[in-house]
Amino acid sequence: MGLVARLWDAGLVPLCDGIYRPDDTGLELDLDGPGAYHxxxxxxxxxxxxxxxxxxxxxxxxxxxxxxxxFEAPIPDGSGLMTGGGYAARGNNGYIARVNSAGSLQWVAPMFDANPFIGVHYEGMTAVLTNNWRNHLRLDLTHPALR
Known part of the structure; x- marks a missing residue:
């Protein structure tokens, strides 16, 4: 079990923006936090x-x-669920994650300036995630990096 998987199981996520996989591979994320929109x-x-x-x-x-x-919400194709939240003590930290149908982490994407994510709805296989400022993030869950 990799470091990312062990952290996830312990209720921890990295404090650096990125897409982290349980095999300790990752992809950079570039996003402007919603603070730019407040x-x-x-x-x-x-x-x-x-x-x-x-x-x-x-x-x-x-x-x-x-x-x-x-939140935790089943993905429409039955492949698992999306989950999200943040760090209440530091209001600007948010995360989203995809967990497979067996309950194992597929990936987690912590975002330092995204604010906590509080919900998701789906438009087909596009997840529309909402943070606590009602800003929204649209993710195509069929994208290879997000499977």
């Missing part, structure tokens, strides 16, 4: 997936935080 709530959150990065090095440099889960 007080104009209800805006889309840009979410660009970049290249790979050293997951262990990122965790060692930035640390981790204990997350609070605010």
């Amino acid at each position: 007080p104009d709530a209800g805006q889309p959150i840009p979410f660009d997936i970049g290249g790979s990065f050293d997951v262990v090095e990122a965790i060692e440099e930035y640390g981790t935080y204990e997350f609070d889960t605010y």
Whole structure:
């Protein structure tokens, strides 16, 4: 079991933006946090997936935080569920994750400036995630990086 999987099982996520997989591989994320939109709530959150990065090095440099889960919702195709939340003590930290139908982590995407995610609805296989400022993030769950 990799470091990311052990952290997830302990209720922790990395404190550095990225898509982290349980095999300790990861992809960079580039997003503008919703702080850029306050007080104009209800805006889309840009979410660009970049290249790979050293997951262990990122965790060692930035640390981790204990997350609070605010929702879990089955994915329409039955492949698992999306979950999300954040870190209540530091209002700007948010995370989303995909868990397979056996309950194992597929990936987790902590985002330092995204604010906690509080819900999701689906438009086919597109997850529309909402944070606590009503900003929304649209993810195509068929994208290879998000399977």
